[in-house]
Amino acid sequence: xxxxTDKELLILFKDYKKRNYAFNCLVNLYQERIYWHIRKIxxxxxDSNDVTQNTFIKVFENFTxxxxxxxxxxxxxxxxxxxxxxxxxxxxxxxxxxIDNVSSNLMNNIESDQYFDGDEAExxxxxxxxxxPLKQRIAFNMxxxxxxxxxxxxxxxxxxxxxxxxxxxxAKIKIEFFLKEN
Amino acid sequence: xxxxxxxQQVAKRVPFNVPDGYFFDLKxxxxxxxxxxxxxxxxxxxxxxxxIVLTFVYTVIAILSFNYILNPNSNNENxxxxxxxxxxxxxxxxxxxxxxxxxxxxxxxxxxxxxxxxLIENNTDYDxxxx
Numbered sequence: 001x002x003x004x005t006d007k008e009l010l011i012l013f014k015d016y017k018k019r020n021y022a023f024n025c026l027v028n029l030y031q032e033r034i035y036w037h038i039r040k041i042x043x044x045x046x047d048s049n050d051v052t053q054n055t056f057i058k059v060f061e062n063f064t065x066x067x068x069x070x071x072x073x074x075x076x077x078x079x080x081x082x083x084x085x086x087x088x089x090x091x092x093x094x095x096x097x098x099i100d101n102v103s104s105n106l107m108n109n110i111e112s113d114q115y116f117d118g119d120e121a122e123x124x125x126x127x128x129x130x131x132x133p134l135k136q137r138i139a140f141n142m143x144x145x146x147x148x149x150x151x152x153x154x155x156x157x158x159x160x161x162x163x164x165x166x167x168x169x170x171a172k173i174k175i176e177f178f179l180k181e182n
Numbered sequence: 183x184x185x186x187x188x189x190q191q192v193a194k195r196v197p198f199n200v201p202d203g204y205f206f207d208l209k210x211x212x213x214x215x216x217x218x219x220x221x222x223x224x225x226x227x228x229x230x231x232x233x234i235v236l237t238f239v240y241t242v243i244a245i246l247s248f249n250y251i252l253n254p255n256s257n258n259e260n261x262x263x264x265x266x267x268x269x270x271x272x273x274x275x276x277x278x279x280x281x282x283x284x285x286x287x288x289x290x291x292x293x294x295x296x297x298x299x300x301l302i303e304n305n306t307d308y309d310x311x312x313x
Contacts, residue, residue, distance in 0.1 A: 036196060039198055043198075052208065053208070117197060123197070
């Protein structure tokens with residue numbers, strides 16, 4: 001358990017001598033949650049590992065600019081989401097692919113992923129999630145798996161709560177349809 | 183009811199795993215990156231002063247180039263003066279014969295007296311004039 005509040009961590013971080021200690025506390029506290037958030041977007045463990053490291057390096061570089069208007073947790077989630085989206089965009093550009101092809105590549109990754117430990121039903125469910133548009137998929141994962149409140153998701157993705165509720169509803173319908181059809 | 187909750191929890195499980203000890207390694211990797219960043223920040227002052235010097239040099243070069251583009255004639259004039267000055271120096275160094283040097287001096291128009299003018303026109307010997 002972390003014994004420091006967000007404010008205390010920020011104060012510790014601003015002290016040059018205690019900076020590394022404060023950051024280590026932050027990494028201990030959030031690394032797993034952030035990794036799994038990224039992993040659900042990128043599917044591949046290797047890609048998720050790279051993006052998680054980049055996310056925390058960005059957090060370290062910009063932590064002094066963090067004003068504490070939102071929770072650290074929300075702020076790091078936002079950076080992780082942006083890093084994941086940028087990674088997929090770079091990948092799309094690098095391979096001259098449309099975002100749909102990136103999704104189908106991610107589906108293939110599930111098939112060949114040595115770190116996938118689900119059964120056939122779970123594999124099918126993950127593939128169904130991958131048919132969703134990217135931002136809808138991220139919102140769905142945050143709501144369904146991470147049990148985040150719509151307000152929190154809204155702060156991270158910059159989308160209104162109403163739009164998120166509608167998106168989640170449509171996502172569920174699409175997933176149900178995919179599961180029935182396949 | 184209890185069964186339903188268990189089913190839901192299973193359904194909401196993320197069906198991925200990670201290599202053994204992955205999060206311990208991840209933490210170490212992140213820390214080694216950020217500790218490098220921290221130590222680089224210690225040299226921040228040096229990089230800052232280096233940046234200032236470089237900026238100053240580039241600014242001077244930019245101003246000179248800009249000035250050259252805007253006033254090409256003034257530079258030509260300066261070049262002309264410099265070249266003339268160099269020629270004078272060369273002349274002194276080579277110590278050219280005085281007579282040749284005098285030839286290059288601007289000639290004054292002398293007004294001779296009538297007597298001398300007469301002697302010159304009649305091609306009289308120069309020595310006679312002296313006498």
